[in-house]
Amino acid sequence: MAELDLPLREEQRMLRDSVQRFLVDNARPGWRDLSESLGLAGIALPESAGGFGGGAIDIALVVAELGPTLAGADWLSHAAATALLAEAAPGHPALRDLAAGSKRIAIVCAASTAAMPIVDAVTVRGSAELVAGGAEADLFLLADRDLLLLFAADGAKVEQRHRIMHDGSVSADLGFTLKAGDGEMLAAGPEARGYADYANDLILAARCAEAVGLMQRMIADSTDYLGQRKQFGTAIGRFQSLRHRAADMQLAAMKAAALAEAAILAVDGGRVDRAQAVSAACIEVGDAVRLVGESAVQIHGAMGLTEELSLGGHFKRALAIAAGFGPRAGHLTRFAEAPD
Numbered sequence: 001m002a003e004l005d006l007p008l009r010e011e012q013r014m015l016r017d018s019v020q021r022f023l024v025d026n027a028r029p030g031w032r033d034l035s036e037s038l039g040l041a042g043i044a045l046p047e048s049a050g051g052f053g054g055g056a057i058d059i060a061l062v063v064a065e066l067g068p069t070l071a072g073a074d075w076l077s078h079a080a081a082t083a084l085l086a087e088a089a090p091g092h093p094a095l096r097d098l099a100a101g102s103k104r105i106a107i108v109c110a111a112s113t114a115a116m117p118i119v120d121a122v123t124v125r126g127s128a129e130l131v132a133g134g135a136e137a138d139l140f141l142l143a144d145r146d147l148l149l150l151f152a153a154d155g156a157k158v159e160q161r162h163r164i165m166h167d168g169s170v171s172a173d174l175g176f177t178l179k180a181g182d183g184e185m186l187a188a189g190p191e192a193r194g195y196a197d198y199a200n201d202l203i204l205a206a207r208c209a210e211a212v213g214l215m216q217r218m219i220a221d222s223t224d225y226l227g228q229r230k231q232f233g234t235a236i237g238r239f240q241s242l243r244h245r246a247a248d249m250q251l252a253a254m255k256a257a258a259l260a261e262a263a264i265l266a267v268d269g270g271r272v273d274r275a276q277a278v279s280a281a282c283i284e285v286g287d288a289v290r291l292v293g294e295s296a297v298q299i300h301g302a303m304g305l306t307e308e309l310s311l312g313g314h315f316k317r318a319l320a321i322a323a324g325f326g327p328r329a330g331h332l333t334r335f336a337e338a339p340d
Contacts, residue, residue: 003216004064004209006057006261015043015058019065029071031136035101040075042099044083049095051082056202056268059083060209060260067213068310070317073169074106076210077133080203081107081141084195088148088186094139106133108174109143109196111203111324117176119144122185124178134172135162142183143196151183167317198267201278205267207321208260208281211289214318215253218296221311222246225300242299249292256281256288276338279331286325289318 008016019038026033035041043058045051052058059079066072082098082105097103108128110116117126124142134140140158142149151157159175187195223246226237236242263281266274293315297304305312325331 004060004212004257004261004264006060006264008057008061012054012058012061015052015054016061016065019062023065023069026069028069029066031074031101031104034066034071034075041078041101041104042082044079045086045095045099046090049086050099051086051095055083056205056264059202059206060264063206064209064213067210067317068217068314070168070313072210072213073167073171073317074104074133074136076203076206077106077112077131077137078104080112080199080206081105081133081139083202084143084148084199085141085150085186087198088195089150092150094150098139103138104133104136105139105141106131106137106172107141107143107199107203108134109199109203111200111207111326116144117142117174119147122147122180124149124176124183126176128174128176130163130165130171131174132169132171134160134174135170137172140174143192143199145193145196146188147185148187148192148195149178149183149185151178154182157182165320167320168313169317169320197275201263201267201274204278204282204325205260205263207324208256208263208278208285211285211318211321212253212257212260214314214321215249215256215289215292218292218311218314218318219246219249219253221309222249222296222299236299245295245299249295252288252291256285259284272339276335279334279338282325282331283328283335286322286328289322293318 022038040062042051043054047053063072063076066075085092098105108131112132113128114130117124117128137153140151157178161173163171165171227235229236259281263277266277296311300311
């Protein structure tokens with residue numbers, strides 16, 4: 001099965017195993033399940049702030065498991081925002097509440113939204129569209145290439161419009177009228193640009209991991225169905241064309257998982273080839289989710305897109321992830337221009 005094969009410490013194996021065990025009996029976990037029962041709200045925060053002290057590998061492990069539950073989008077936004085906040089302001093008083101899950105934060109960056117607001121010196125205007133995790137956030141962390149700004153979800157300064165997406169997740173369109181003093185500036189100039197680039201790559205790599213988890217589940221469901229569904233008195237899994245289709249799905253998922261692993265390790269290690277590794281993974285994963293998802297639906301027939309099966313939701317979420325990667329040409333250019 002095409003699952004993530006990352007070098008793990010013992011505590012990371014325990015983390016993955018505990019999430020897997022919990023999800024066996026909790027197929028659609030909510031925020032309280034993730035924060036209180038599993039303690040995942042503080043996974044990217046240091047132990048001194050009540051967190052787990054994890055990095056990109058830990059985030060990827062968790063979001064790959066959460067992918068099939070369709071609970072990964074909001075959690076990832078919170079995890080990425082806390083990782084960035086802890087790096088930029090290690091002693092910030094909000095960290096403990098964020099680690100406990102009593103407060104939620106969402107990140108607003110190029111990888112987490114369909115459109116960024118206009119940042120002019122210390123003012124923020126315009127809108128950010130389809131912000132993952134924004135619907136339930138108490139705080140927002142804006143990671144723009146010129147400014148890193150923390151601000152509260154104040155209705156007088158940040159107008160929200162919630163949108164239910166085709167994959168079942170809820171995002172928010174945010175309208176900004178922030179002036180000097182309305183938020184807490186944590187970084188500006190080149191320092192802010194570095195934080196923004198890291199946040200974008202972390203989210204993209206983690207979404208690749210989420211997509212790997214979704215493909216793994218779609219392949220498992222399709223394999224089971226091939227053995228159960230009978231036609232002409234025999235299981236359809238004995239038909240050569242469908243066996244070849246299943247093999248193509250597995251090969252595509254394995255290639256995507258390999259590049260996702262490389263991207264996660266590059267982000268976690270802060271390597272110089274991070275941009276190249278992340279863009280390569282986005283291209284390969286984007287291709288793979290379409291092949292795997294379309295093949296899974298074809299194997300199941302029309303019922304593959306009905307609410308009776310979870311397959312339709314998994315495929316929709318995988319397509320949403322692929323769309324969130326942004327233009328393919330941009331990643332090809334980024335890959336080609338990355339330093340050797």
